Amino acid sequence: QVQLEESGGGSVQGGGSLRLSCRVSGSMRHNQCVGWFRQAPGKEREGVAGLFLGRGTTFYANSVKGRFTISQNSYENTLYLQMNRLTPEDTAMYYCAADIYCFSLDAGDSIAARSSTTWGQGTQVTVSS
Numbered sequence: 001q002v003q004l005e006e007s008g009g010g011s012v013q014g015g016g017s018l019r020l021s022c023r024v025s026g027s028m029r030h031n032q033c034v035g036w037f038r039q040a041p042g043k044e045r046e047g048v049a050g051l052f053l054g055r056g057t058t059f060y061a062n063s064v065k066g067r068f069t070i071s072q073n074s075y076e077n078t079l080y081l082q083m084n085r086l087t088p089e090d091t092a093m094y095y096c097a098a099d100i101y102c103f104s105l106d107a108g109d110s111i112a113a114r115s116s117t118t119w120g121q122g123t124q125v126t127v128s129s
Helices: none
Strands: 003-007 010-013 018-025 033-039 046-052 057-060 068-073 078-083 092-105 108-112 123-128
Touching (some): 003 092, 033 068, 033 078, 033 108, 046 078, 046 108, 057 092, 057 108
Parallel strands (some): 010 123
Antiparallel strands (some): 033 046, 033 092, 046 057, 068 078, 092 123
């Protein structure tokens, strides 16, 4: 069974950067998508970035495209989310997730949970203006 543990959240001023890490314990299938979601108070959960293991294909929500980068270090079993040019609208709890839906549409990429998705406990990101 896969377990996920996030770290790297914190407080930063607008325009700043943070890098989130997700340590993966257990064995993950290579034919799956993993990624990052976020949820701000009073708002729905939003998938922000996905990475299809094995293929290396990446997916990004329109709200973060060009600012966030998802990557992995397979040797360290770690997933990363580099977040640049942060704005107060990026303030949320960020969750690492495995076994998710990732696909591209004409309107942009879609990153969504499925019934079998595994979640981390979350790490808080707060961006001040």
